[in-house]
Amino acid sequence: MARKASLSGFPEWLPGERLVELHVLDTLRRIFELHGFSSVETRAVETVGQLLRKGEIDKEVYGLSRLQGDEPATAEDPNGLALHFDLTVPFARYVVENAGHLNFPFRRYQMQKVWRGERPQDGRFREFTQADIDVVGDGALPFKYDVELALVIAEALSALPIGDFKLRVNNRKLAEGFYRGLGLDDTAGVLRSIDKLEKVGPARVKELLREELGATGEQADAALALAAIRTEDMSFVDQVRALGVQDELLEQGLDELSQVVSMAVRRAPGRVVADLSIARGLDYYTGTVYETMLVGHEQLGSICSGGRYESLASKGSRTFPGVGLSIGVSRLVSRLLAEGTAVASRSVPTAxxxxxxxxxxxxxxxxxxxxxxxxxxxxxxxxxxxxxxxxxxxxxxxxxxxxxxxxxxxxxxxxxxxxxxxxxxxxxxxxxxxxxxxxxxxxx
Amino acid sequence: MARKASLSGFPEWLPGERLVELHVLDTLRRIFELHGFSSVETRAVETVGQLLRKGEIDKEVYGLSRLQGDEPATAEDPNGLALHFDLTVPFARYVVENAGHLNFPFRRYQMQKVWRGERPQDGRFREFTQADIDVVGDGALPFKYDVELALVIAEALSALPIGDFKLRVNNRKLAEGFYRGLGLDDTAGVLRSIDKLEKVGPARVKELLREELGATGEQADAALALAAIRTEDMSFVDQVRALGVQDELLEQGLDELSQVVSMAVRRAPGRVVADLSIARGLDYYTGTVYETMLVGHEQLGSICSGGRYESLASKGSRTFPGVGLSIGVSRLVSRLLAEGTAVASRSVPTAxxxxxxxxxxxxxxxxxxxxxxxxxxxxxxxxxxxxxxxxxxxxxxxxxxxxxxxxxxxxxxxxxxxxxxxxxxxxxxxxxxxxxxxxxxxxx
Known part of the structure; x- marks a missing residue:
């Protein structure tokens, strides 16, 4: 950023900088609407009970209380009010509340601010804008939407002045089936360890797998070999088969990932990579998972992530499966501004x-x-x-x-x-x- | 609203309703940009000290505290964090912080959510969207901007599917000069009483003026006679003069209001009314004041208000005078939706x-x-x-x-x-x- 935010973690832009942000938001809106996504906004405020519903939350949540009066919101009071920390949880609530008024599969985009009381650092803010797209079904949702969303996001990101990027795709079924086929039954545990690969390296992950999950050296090596597979074409299928693991869930995951990658090779060449190291350990995905890196800015982390939920929300016995992605608009824009890679030709609308x-x-x-x-x-x-x-x-x-x-x-x-x-x-x-x-x- | 909000005071729209809101926001943006206003967004979060800086605040403020950890924000801790309750206070801070990067007079529009912990009622929400325009000068700001902003807002509101409206304009100098000329020196007190006219009627206001401000019957009658003046042309000038009060500030106010009304008669016929009852008692205006009523929906209250501040903000001895208006977008949209006066031809973008x-x-x-x-x-x-x-x-x-x-x-x-x-x-x-x-x- 050109200037230091007067409140750490709460960025603000000058008028010329704001034009870059508006350009990003307008472009995303245009592409999303061309693909039939409807605009939805949810309130910024949720009940604490709603935000903590999924149990363990790794985001720091801001509770609300009126300066004159109220008891402050706490994690213990489910009726207290708090600011949403993402757009997925509020959207799930919105779908359940309005199910009778929506037509499924329901396609929506949502571009709003979210808040997290985390320690601010490069690319991480306490207040920031996300742009989400999701397709949600009632009871069932064809897999084709997992393919489609990869293509929509590749098209949307290609329309932004952000340079080259890689949308990395993996599939939880593939990974979990593989671990199960190897004889490692705590597949969530293995995923959590693999998720640390980029941070701590393969040697340390191997130690973790052996110490914490009781894996043999061969099992750990096979799990690492799987995570090392990264191809821009369909060759990942043969590479997985060469590891010699047999499992039904693995086959299903291979088939799903093949569908995404084969269509991407054809329709978005060079943009999508099958990357079998992607785990997204702390999220609740059940199939396809996505992550996106800016080429040359990998240390910025993922600028667009998401995946398939078998149950985004539920209402009694009715479940709403979904697949979606979330673009970190503030993270992207702050990088564009810091690097000067996108600038407004003038800072006023006046001609x-x-x-x-x-x-x-x-x-x-x-x-x-x-x-x-x-x-x-x-x-x-x-x-x-x-x-x-x-x-x-x-x-x-x-x-x-x-x-x-x-x-x-x-x-x-x-x-x-x-x-x-x-x-x-x-x-x-x-x-x-x-x-x-x-x-x-x-x-x- | 078609449906009850699941959290009272926090409205949410269905996709088709959201299209009406988007249409309002897009239209306002288009008109504002055609008139050379730049988009600015400020963070939703301010320090408590910043929000309470002007002293007495009649809005209920939501303080923030992380669910895990922090002491909750209170009115006593100026460094605590809270949600903004309007867009004027944050914009004033933004101007002071970024004065070295802005060119004055600086024209900006700002469309964002604001929060107030008030008791929800018809047309009043706890979370709602405002659309503000302001022009801010450095040290001085020509009066012509007071005229221009009335015309910009009349054009913007005319472009919305809201039916007929009246932009009521008055001038604090006119009113204060008149009261002073009458011998009533607590002009702020008189303004506060006059502000209650619509609620309690003239008889009660007369009592208030006599009891609380020591006005004579003649003084109170004259103040009420001034407040009864309402003309769509320049005849208000003669009507004021007929009341026989002499005062320099009154003359200045008459001249200013004449400039606004004479130009509005010419350029926005039928949209602007000189209404000498408009007081906007609790705000910090120093000259022109604006209020807007939807014809036939007066009980909704003002949907667009504002005025001139001699000092929107200051930085040492440097002051930033401003003039601006704020449109209550959520109040407008909720009315359009409730009455069905504006509907989307379909609820999806897909053709x-x-x-x-x-x-x-x-x-x-x-x-x-x-x-x-x-x-x-x-x-x-x-x-x-x-x-x-x-x-x-x-x-x-x-x-x-x-x-x-x-x-x-x-x-x-x-x-x-x-x-x-x-x-x-x-x-x-x-x-x-x-x-x-x-x-x-x-x-x-």
Whole structure:
């Protein structure tokens, strides 16, 4: 970030920086809507009971209490209020509450702030924006959606000025079936150990598998061999088979992952990798899992993660399976801004600054501006008739590319401040070049 | 609201309702940007000290504390964290913190959620969205901005499907100068009493003025006579003068209000009223004050209020005067939804549902969808090759107007579900009628 946040972990952007963030949000919205996802917003506030429903929560939750009055919310009071820490838990509640009003499979996107009281560090904030997409079924949800969501996200991320990325895909069934086939029955435990691979390295993971899960050297080596498989094509299938493990769940996982990767090879070449080390240990996924790295910025962590839940939510005996991904918008935007890889061509929407020859000309100047605006050209009118030089300087300082002059004879001229070129112009028809109409986001 | 919120005071919308809200937000953004306002977002969280800085606060503030650990925020600890209750206080802080990076006069719009722990009632929520515009100067800010903001807001509200409204304008200087000229020196006290006019009626206000402020019967009558003036043209000036009060500040206020009203008569006929009863007693305005009523829904209260602050913020001896207005988006939207005065033509973005003749056709169906999307047409592909009747029914239930078929010979046809008409179509060139391209908001 260019400036230090005045409250650690709570970033704020200058107007030019905000344009980069808006560009990211607008682009994601456009792609999601083109793919038929509906916009949903949930309240920022949930009950503590709702947030802690899944049991062990590794996110720090902010409770609420009115300064005048209330007892503060605590983890012990399920009716207390707290800020949501992600968009999945609130969406699950929304689906259950509104099931009678929704058509399933229900496709929604949701772009909102979330809060976590964690220690702030690079790329980790206490208040940040996420952009989620999910498809949720009623009772059942075809696997095809796991394939589709990988393609939608690859398309959405490709439309952002973020450079190259890799969407890494794995499948919990594949991994769990493999461990089971090996004779390691605490598959969740193995997943948790494998999840540490990037942090502590294979030697340490092997120790963990042997010490904590009682794995033999051969079992540990096989689990590590599986996690070492990473291919951009279908060759991962043969590599897994070469490890010689037989299991029904493994076969199902292999088939599912094959469907995702084979379609991605065809429809999003170079964007998707089968990466058998992806575990996402602490989340509640039951099949496909996704993670996304910015190439060259792997230390930033995943900028977009998700997966398949067999039961995103339930209502009595009715369950709602889902598959979805969540983009860390603030993490992405803060990186774009810090590296200067995306900048706004100007920081104001204004394309034309309409000057005043004298203070009585304000309403006619507004007429000029209104004609421009009616054709989608952003325009401001000077508030007082200072010397033209001063009015031009004001526009220049704000980055407005054009200034407009109306003579006492009613003749109009427009000046490009950058080139100095000044030409006669008609407010009913003149338009700036397309690239000057609105601020553009330029990738560096 | 159609449904009861599951947490009182925290409204949530169904996808079709959300489209109405999005339409309101998108429209406001478009108008604000056409007038040169930059988007700014501030964090939702402020320090308690910042929020209570102006002293007496009549809003209930939500303090934050982590469920695991922290002492809860209290009114006594200025470093505690709390949720903002409006967008003015955070914006003032933002201006002071970033003054070195902003160009003044700085024009910004800000559309965000705010929180107030008040008792929920019709049109009053605990979590709601506001849309603010302000212009802020460094040291000085020409009065012309007070005129401009009235016009921008009148244009913005006119673009919404909310029916007729009246922007009521008054001027604190006019009122205070008048009271002073009458010999009533506790002008703030008089304003507070006048502010109760709509609630308790003139007889009770007269009593209050006599009992609490020691006004004579004549003084109280004159103050009430001033507050009774309401004109859509410049005749308020003569009506004020007819009351025979002389005061310099009164003259200044009359001149300022005349500037706003005379320009509004010309540029926004029928939208703006000089209403000399508007006091906005508890806010810190120093000149122009604005309030907006929906015609026929006056009991809803003001849907857009604001005014001029001589000092929105200060930094040492440097002051930042401002003028701005805040639109109560949630209050407006909840009314539109409750009355059904604005509805979405469909609840999904999808225009075309691409069916599958068999499961192997999924990738070719995605090719069709991609061609449509590349021309801005929202399209979804079926997840499994059920019977066509079932696929059509699925699209129909979700409100998708068109279904696409690709024969085994590669021939394409598209069917309008509503009319039943089915025609040959080329995915590279076919487009739905403009009114079916995206969901539209229809005013009833």
């Amino acid at each position: 034309v600054y309409v000057t005043l020859a004298n203070d009585d000309a304000w309403s006619e100047a507004q007429d000029v501006a209104a004609q421009l605006r009616s054709r989608g050209i952003s325009a401001e009118v000077a508030a007082s008739a200072e010397k033209f030089g001063k009015q031009i300087k004001f526009a220049d300082r704000r980055g407005i590319p054009f200034v407009w002059f109306t003579g006492s004879d009613g003749a109009h001229e427009v000046k490009d401040i950058r080139s100095g070129e000044q030409i006669p112009a008609d407010p009913a028809s003149w338009a700036p070049p397309a690239e000057d109409l609105a601020p553009r986001i330029v990738a560096n | 075309v549902y691409v069916t599958l003749a068999n499961d192997d056709a999924w990738s070719e169906a995605q090719d069709v969808a991609a061609q449509l999307r590349s021309r801005g047409i929202s399209a979804e592909v079926a997840a499994s090759a059920e019977k066509f009747g079932k696929q059509i029914k699925f699209a129909d239930r979700r409100g998708i107007p068109f279904v696409w078929f690709t024969g085994s010979d590669g021939a394409h046809e598209v069917k309008d579900i509503r009319s039943g008409e089915q025609i040959p179509a080329d995915p590279a060139s076919w487009a739905p009628p403009a009114e079916d391209l995206a969901p539209r908001i229809v005013a009833n």
